[in-house]
Amino acid sequence: MSEAPLPYLDRIREYYLALGYGTPYEWASFDAVPFTRLGAPLSQSRIAIITTAAPYQPDKGDQGPGAPYNGKAKFFSVYSGTTDREPDLRISHIAIDRAHTTAEDQGTYFPLRALKRLEASGEIGSVAPRFHGLPTNRSQKTTRDVDCVEVVKRCLKDGVTAAVLVPNCPVCHQSVSLAARALEDAGISSVIMGCATDIVERVGVPRFLFNDFPLGNAAGLPGNPDSQLEIARLALRLLENAVRPRTTVQSPFVWNGSLEWKRDYSNAALLSEEEIANRRREFDKGKLDTSTVKRP
16 A cells, blocks of 8 residues: 555546546635634643534434445534533544444544543643534535634634644535634634545645544544544644644554555445446435435
C-alpha cells in the first residue's frame, strides 16, 4: 500500500462515473484563506466541537455501528447538544468506509471525551457548553449562506475562543472546511481533524490535522482512547501554534486495521458489472429515502 494519502477527489469521480452518473461534482475551491490567531492561551480558551454526526433517531431504522447508508437518518439544519454528558451520535453517512471500520467507538469521530480529559488536566480552559451539528449538504451555497451562518451565530453566543471541526464523509470534509472559513472570518480560530486531505486543502482552510485513516475515524483509532487523546492534543497545539493559513500537520498514528483500505475504498476497478449495478440501485434507493425525509 502506498504511503501517499488516498486521492478522494479522483477516486470519487471515477466511482460515480462508473455507476453511470454524469457530470462530476464541482468541489469548492478558494485561493484566499481567512486566518485568526488564537486570542488566548489554550489554558484559558473555550473550545467548541462542530460535528457532522447525526443524533440517533430510534424510529429511523439502522444507524450503526456497521449500518449501511441510511438517508432517513439524515439531518438538514444545524442542531446543538449539551456537552455535560456523552450524546448518542451516529455516522450512517453515504460514503464513509464501511469495509474496514464500523463506527463502534464514538471517540473516533466525536472527540468530547478526549477534550474533557484535556479540560480536566488544565490544558484547555473549558469545552463549550454546547456542541453543534453541521449538515452534510452538497449545495455549497446552502452550506455557506445558511448552515455556516448559523454555526457562527451559535458559537458567538457561547463565547467560544476556538472550534474543533470533525467531518466524516467526503462532502462532510467540504462542509466543515466552509464552516472553518466562516468561523475565522468571525474572529473564531479553527482546526479541522480530518481524513480527506485533498478535499480540505482544495477548499483552503487555516489549520488541518490530517489523520491517514479510513473515513469515519477523524478523531482517533477505534478502541484506543490514548490515540484519541493525543490526536486531540495535536489538533489543539496546531490551533495554538500555526502562524499562517493552509497549515497542514499529519498525525504520526498509523491505521491499526487492514492495510488494504486505501486500495478498496470506492474503487470501481475492483467491482464487477453486477456489483456496479447493485451499488447504483442502492445509491438511488438512498437518494429516494433522503427525499422522503421531512425538512424543516
